[in-house]
Amino acid sequence: ETGVTQSPTHLIKTRGQQVTLRCSSQSGHNTVSWYQQALGQGPQFIFQYYREEENGRGNFPPRFSGLQFPNYSSELNVNALELDDSALYLCASSPEAWREGYEQFFGPGTRLTVL
Amino acid sequence: ELKVEQNPLFLSMQEGKNYTIYCNYSTTSDRLYWYRQDPGKSLESLFVLLSNGAVKQEGRLMASLDTKARLSTLHITAAVHDLSATYFCAVDSGNDYKLSFGAGTTVTVRA
Numbered sequence: 612e613t614g615v616t617q618s619p620t621h622l623i624k625t626r627g628q629q630v631t632l633r634c635s636s637q638s639g640h641n642t643v644s645w646y647q648q649a650l651g652q653g654p655q656f657i658f659q660y661y662r663e664e665e666n667g668r669g670n671f672p673p674r675f676s677g678l679q680f681p682n683y684s685s686e687l688n689v690n691a692l693e694l695d696d697s698a699l700y701l702c703a704s705s706p707e708a709w710r711e712g713y714e715q716f717f718g719p720g721t722r723l724t725v726l
Numbered sequence: 727e728l729k730v731e732q733n734p735l736f737l738s739m740q741e742g743k744n745y746t747i748y749c750n751y752s753t754t755s756d757r758l759y760w761y762r763q764d765p766g767k768s769l770e771s772l773f774v775l776l777s778n779g780a781v782k783q784e785g786r787l788m789a790s791l792d793t794k795a796r797l798s799t800l801h802i803t804a805a806v807h808d809l810s811a812t813y814f815c816a817v818d819s820g821n822d823y824k825l826s827f828g829a830g831t832t833v834t835v836r837a
Contacts, residue, residue: 653814653827667824714759717769
C-alpha cells in the first residue's frame with residue numbers, strides 16, 4: 612500500500628511569484644486536507660477536498676486555492692507569494708469514513724522558502 | 727473557534743524517569759489524536775482516541791482521553807533518548823472537517 616506522497620520536497624520562490632504543490636493520497640482515500648506549518652508552530656488547516664469538492668476552509672486568504680482530481684490527488688496553489696508563506700506544507704489523506712473519526716495520514720511535506 | 731493548548735511546550739527529560747504532557751481543548755469533542763514529529767520531518771501518528779475514557783499504550787507511551795474535562799494526557803514511562811521529538815495533540819471537532827493542533831511539546835531526553 613502506497614502512502615501519501617508530495618512533490619516537490621523543497622522549493623524556493625521570490626515574493627510575488629506563484630507556486631503549485633502536489634499531493635497523491637494514500638490508496639483507497641478520497642479525502643485530502645492541506646496544512647501549513649510555520650517553523651516552531653503546530654500545523655494550521657488550509658482546506659479539505661472530498662470527492663473533488665472543497666469541503667471546508669481555514670483562515671487563509673483566497674490566494675490559497677486548490678484542486679482535487681478524479682484519482683483523488685490534489686494540488687495547492689498559492690498566488691502572490693509573501694515572505695510569511697515560508698513554511699512546511701503538509702498534505703493528509705483519509706478514507707471514506709473520515710467522518711467517523713478515522714485518522715488522517717500525513718505526507719512528507721513540501722518545504723517552501725519565499726525570498 | 728476550537729483552541730488546543732499543550733503544556734509544557736518544552737520538556738527536558740532525564741533517561742529512566744516518567745513524564746506527562748497535557749493537552750486541553752476548548753470545545754466538546756470525543757476525537758483526539760497524538761502525533762510525533764522529528765526535526766524536518768512529517769507527522770507520524772501515535773494514537774487515535776475516539777471516546778471518553780479511551781486509553782491506548784504503545785511501548786513507553788500511553789495516551790488517555792477525558793472528554794468531560796476536555797483533557798488528554800500523553801504519559802512517558804522510563805524515558806529513553808529515542809523519544810526526543812516534538813509531540814502534537816490534535817482535536818477533531820466533528821463540525822468543520824479539520825484538525826486543530828496544539829503548539830507542540832518539544833521533548834529532549836538527556837542521559
